[in-house]
Amino acid sequence: MAGIQVRGLHKHYGDLHVLRGIDLTVDRGESVILLGANGCGKSTLLRCLNGLTSYEQGRITMAGQSLETLSRRQLRRLRCNIGVVFQQFNLVQNISVLQNVLYGALGRQRFGLLNTWSCIASASLRQQAMAALERVGLAEKAAMECRQLSGGQQQRVAIARTLMQDADILIADEPVASLDPRAGREIMDLLMDVASERRITVICTLHQLELVEAYGDRIVGMKAGTIVLDQPRVQASSHAIQRLYRGEVRVDQAPSLLAS
Numbered sequence: 001m002a003g004i005q006v007r008g009l010h011k012h013y014g015d016l017h018v019l020r021g022i023d024l025t026v027d028r029g030e031s032v033i034l035l036g037a038n039g040c041g042k043s044t045l046l047r048c049l050n051g052l053t054s055y056e057q058g059r060i061t062m063a064g065q066s067l068e069t070l071s072r073r074q075l076r077r078l079r080c081n082i083g084v085v086f087q088q089f090n091l092v093q094n095i096s097v098l099q100n101v102l103y104g105a106l107g108r109q110r111f112g113l114l115n116t117w118s119c120i121a122s123a124s125l126r127q128q129a130m131a132a133l134e135r136v137g138l139a140e141k142a143a144m145e146c147r148q149l150s151g152g153q154q155q156r157v158a159i160a161r162t163l164m165q166d167a168d169i170l171i172a173d174e175p176v177a178s179l180d181p182r183a184g185r186e187i188m189d190l191l192m193d194v195a196s197e198r199r200i201t202v203i204c205t206l207h208q209l210e211l212v213e214a215y216g217d218r219i220v221g222m223k224a225g226t227i228v229l230d231q232p233r234v235q236a237s238s239h240a241i242q243r244l245y246r247g248e249v250r251v252d253q254a255p256s257l258l259a260s
């Protein structure tokens with residue numbers, strides 16, 4: 001079963017045709033690095049995969065579930081199965097690291113309010129959350145508020161939350177864009193190690209081409225809302241990757257540029 005399957009996906013923002021017929025399959029446990037110039041539609045594609053934005057045409061199947069057929073409640077449940085790590089550390093800043101990780105298990109519970117719930121989370125959930133923090137090397141920071149952590153540490157918390165979710169799929173949108181090169185590599189190492197230990201399907205955008213040589217099973221390249229490169233990483237030439245950025249083609253520019 002594919003982890004992620006996209007067929008004939010089209011998406012507009014007003015007059016702007018952002019996704020122009022995307023076909024993509026990511027096998028279960030496979031990791032795909034998604035590349036392309038600013039504005040080519042990467043984040044929009046990831047938002048479609050997560051059910052965060054609508055699309056006019058096409059089909060998306062995530063972990064065997066067809067997005068178009070899900071009720072709001074089913075979509076919420078599916079999202080509990082999808083870990084997210086974004087450039088802007090998407091954690092709750094004024095609560096503790098442990099509470100943020102516990103938040104990953106919230107979808108499995110009946111309670112709604114994060115603060116109330118995390119105060120009364122069972123000892124076994126707390127143990128799981130501490131084990132997740134241990135795995136990402138942050139157990140000693142469990143009681144600190146997230147805003148007191150560095151960017152790299154915050155991304156570790158987001159990865160621990162994915163572990164706590166027991167997610168099957170991880171969507172990472174520029175997870176290392178705000179980090180220095182060394183911290184960026186550490187986070188990518190951790191993210192990929194955790195994914196392979198748990199057989200998590202990964203789709204991850206990056207702008208640091210030096211990292212592209214080291215991570216992911218497959219490279220998928222977008223240009224102006226279409227996929228123009230899809231190869232195993234070991235086969236993807238740096239020339240083909242460089243071409244993705246030539247001319248900085250944006251989706252609001254002429255599609256004829258795609259031929260270059």
Ligand SMILES: Nc1ncnc2c1ncn2[C@@H]1O[C@H](COP(=O)(O)OP(=O)(O)OP(=O)(O)O)[C@@H](O)[C@H]1O
Nearest residue numbers: 013018036037038039040041042043044045251252
């Ligand atoms: N909410 C929105 N409303 C209107 N237009 C949008 C919206 N989000 C994105 N766009 C437009 O869609 C296009 C694709 O944007 P998107 O964020 O998907 O690009 P990207 O490939 O992720 O770029 P970057 O590498 O800069 O993150 C851009 O032209 C952008 O301006």
Ligand SMILES: [Mg+2]
Nearest residue numbers: 042043044173
């Ligand atoms: Mg983006």
